[in-house]
Amino acid sequence: MEIKEEYNANRNEMRVRDNKKGMMYLVWEDLSVIVPNYGNGHTRRLLNGLSGYAEPNRIMAIMGPSASGKSTLLDALAGRLSRNVIMSGKVLLNGKTKRLDYGGVAYVTQEDTLLGTLTVRETISYSANLRLPATMTKEEINNTVEGTIMEMGLQNCADRILGNWHLRGISGGEKKRLSIALEILTRPSLLFLDEPTSGLDSASAYFVVQTLRNIAHDGKTVISSIHQPSSEVFELFDDLFLLSGGQTIYFGAAEKAVEFFAKAGFPCTSRRNPSDHFLRCINSDFDTVTTTMMAFQRTHEPKSTASLMNLPTATIRAKLIEKYRWSEYATTARARIKEISNIEGEDAESKIMSQDNWWKQLSTLTRRSFLNMSRDLGYYWIRVAIYIVLSVCVGSVFFEVGTSYSAILARGACGAFISGFMTFMSIGGFPSFIEEMKVFYKERINGHYGIAVYILSNFLSSFPFVAMMSIATGTITYYMVKFRPEFSHLVYICLDLIGCIAIVESSMMIIASLVPNYLMGLIIGAGYI
Numbered sequence: 001m002e003i004k005e006e007y008n009a010n011r012n013e014m015r016v017r018d019n020k021k022g023m024m025y026l027v028w029e030d031l032s033v034i035v036p037n038y039g040n041g042h043t044r045r046l047l048n049g050l051s052g053y054a055e056p057n058r059i060m061a062i063m064g065p066s067a068s069g070k071s072t073l074l075d076a077l078a079g080r081l082s083r084n085v086i087m088s089g090k091v092l093l094n095g096k097t098k099r100l101d102y103g104g105v106a107y108v109t110q111e112d113t114l115l116g117t118l119t120v121r122e123t124i125s126y127s128a129n130l131r132l133p134a135t136m137t138k139e140e141i142n143n144t145v146e147g148t149i150m151e152m153g154l155q156n157c158a159d160r161i162l163g164n165w166h167l168r169g170i171s172g173g174e175k176k177r178l179s180i181a182l183e184i185l186t187r188p189s190l191l192f193l194d195e196p197t198s199g200l201d202s203a204s205a206y207f208v209v210q211t212l213r214n215i216a217h218d219g220k221t222v223i224s225s226i227h228q229p230s231s232e233v234f235e236l237f238d239d240l241f242l243l244s245g246g247q248t249i250y251f252g253a254a255e256k257a258v259e260f261f262a263k264a265g266f267p268c269t270s271r272r273n274p275s276d277h278f279l280r281c282i283n284s285d286f287d288t289v290t291t292t293m294m295a296f297q298r299t300h301e302p303k304s305t306a307s308l309m310n311l312p313t314a315t316i317r318a319k320l321i322e323k324y325r326w327s328e329y330a331t332t333a334r335a336r337i338k339e340i341s342n343i344e345g346e347d348a349e350s351k352i353m354s355q356d357n358w359w360k361q362l363s364t365l366t367r368r369s370f371l372n373m374s375r376d377l378g379y380y381w382i383r384v385a386i387y388i389v390l391s392v393c394v395g396s397v398f399f400e401v402g403t404s405y406s407a408i409l410a411r412g413a414c415g416a417f418i419s420g421f422m423t424f425m426s427i428g429g430f431p432s433f434i435e436e437m438k439v440f441y442k443e444r445i446n447g448h449y450g451i452a453v454y455i456l457s458n459f460l461s462s463f464p465f466v467a468m469m470s471i472a473t474g475t476i477t478y479y480m481v482k483f484r485p486e487f488s489h490l491v492y493i494c495l496d497l498i499g500c501i502a503i504v505e506s507s508m509m510i511i512a513s514l515v516p517n518y519l520m521g522l523i524i525g526a527g528y529i
């Protein structure tokens with residue numbers, strides 16, 4: 001109870017601060033996205049001349065059949081389109097043309113990118129320490145973390161690990177709620193969500209959208225794509241953008257969508273879920289199947305739907321597009337777009353500029369990375385064991401290699417073995433490393449921290465493991481083989497030096513097993529620079 005009260009007090013404080021920062025009005029006009037080289041030199045249109053707006057205190061649903069362009073629209077608005085597509089048209093934030101890769105904007109992706117070795121509470125806590133203002137005290141941060149856990153209904157799994165490819169952890173729905181929790185933690189002024197309710201049961205979906213609605217009605221702008229919401233969930237949305245094949249079927253107040261469909265000649269019966277009805281009218285993916293099923297369906301469907309069955313969906317879709325274009329809803333939307341385009345809000349604070357707590361970020365990332373490495377068996381522990389076994393093997397084969405003539409060849413072979421085996425084994429850390437890279441990429445694109453902080457934190461967190469592996473393997477091999485240069489023979493001096501170099505090199509190669517971390521960080525970093 002106490003935590004909840006303190007959490008609310010913190011939230012009120014953040015609310016006042018955020019309101020000072022200003023609200024976010026987003027407008028897009030004649031927005032098109034094309035793929036120029038879509039096989040055989042064809043061009044494919046993913047979005048076709050879309051116009052709309054999103055304003056504070058409202059939550060918008062982007063709905064449409066699969067592959068209708070919902071994620072592409074969200075990506076276009078959030079400035080996250082992939083490089084192989086071309087965007088045209090205008091996207092204005094508070095009346096200005098800008099990329100949205102700066103402060104106050106958060107994006108919850110469809111895929112949950114999380115570190116499987118951490119618990120729910122740890123994940124939220126590290127994220128809070130990375131992103132909440134440096135002025136907040138430890139207690140305030142803890143209260144915010146606990147409050148967010150409660151808000152997303154994650155109390156029961158707060159201390160369970162998330163799980164990854166070899167560890168069973170929390171469920172998919174809990175992961176989804178955690179991904180949302182991470183983004184709402186800082187109460188962003190503009191929040192994009194790509195299918196936040198996928199994988200959730202109907203009650204969880206309702207509570208999640210209810211929370212998003214509360215956030216929106218707190219002066220924030222929330223835009224979310226959603227697949228088939230229940231009627232209760234649908235009612236929570238203020239605005240609706242209905243898409244099909246990258247074209248606008250309807251844009252306006254969600255409660256008026258049913259009226260639009262009725263006026264267009266495709267009414268939804270009172271007992272039918274409106275979102276089901278809309279999708280049924282505009283999903284033309286199965287038109288050929290529909291034709292063969294028509295006869296069967298006409299006898300089984302409710303009356304209003306049966307009337308739809310007489311037309312192929314592509315025809316219904318084309319009619320709706322045309323009706324919307326000349327409707328009062330489109331006229332109202334155009335007028336509001338014009339109004340909002342002229343609203344001059346405050347600039348969003350740059351994320352890069354807001355990174356005033358560099359040291360805090362470095363220590364948080366280092367601790368998180370160290371915890372991840374130490375908990376993930378595959379990252380270092382298994383390799384430490386294998387390296388030690390391998391050095392004992394190599395040491396036994398070349399045990400006290402001696403100074404005879406045949407020892408010349410043996411020394412050469414030993415050097416080759418050491419560097420070969422050890423280098424090869426460095427690949428073992430890759431799966432864990434790839435998981436971490438995905439998290440880094442997501443956090444980097446969301447502007448949580450800079451590349452330099454990430455690379456440095458990686459170096460610091462992996463240093464104890466590298467030192468342990470190098471010392472263990474290098475020492476074992478050196479003492480078993482007994483590379484001690486015989487100063488009377490030049491050949492031995494050379495070979496032993498090479499052997500020693502090989503041991504050093506193998507240690508370096510173990511360090512090189514970390515190099516991917518640095519290299520990838522640098523490569524990605526170079527991409528950003």
Ligand SMILES: Nc1ncnc2c1ncn2[C@@H]1O[C@H](COP(=O)(O)OP(=O)(O)OP(=O)(O)O)[C@@H](O)[C@H]1O
Nearest residue numbers: 035046065066067068069070071072073082084085
């Ligand atoms: N970068 C890209 N290059 C080529 N095709 C793309 C690209 N991005 C999206 N597409 C295509 O555009 C279409 C729309 O994709 P999008 O992910 O926006 O659909 P969606 O409505 O979000 O679908 P779903 O509900 O299934 O997630 C798909 O056919 C997809 O293959």
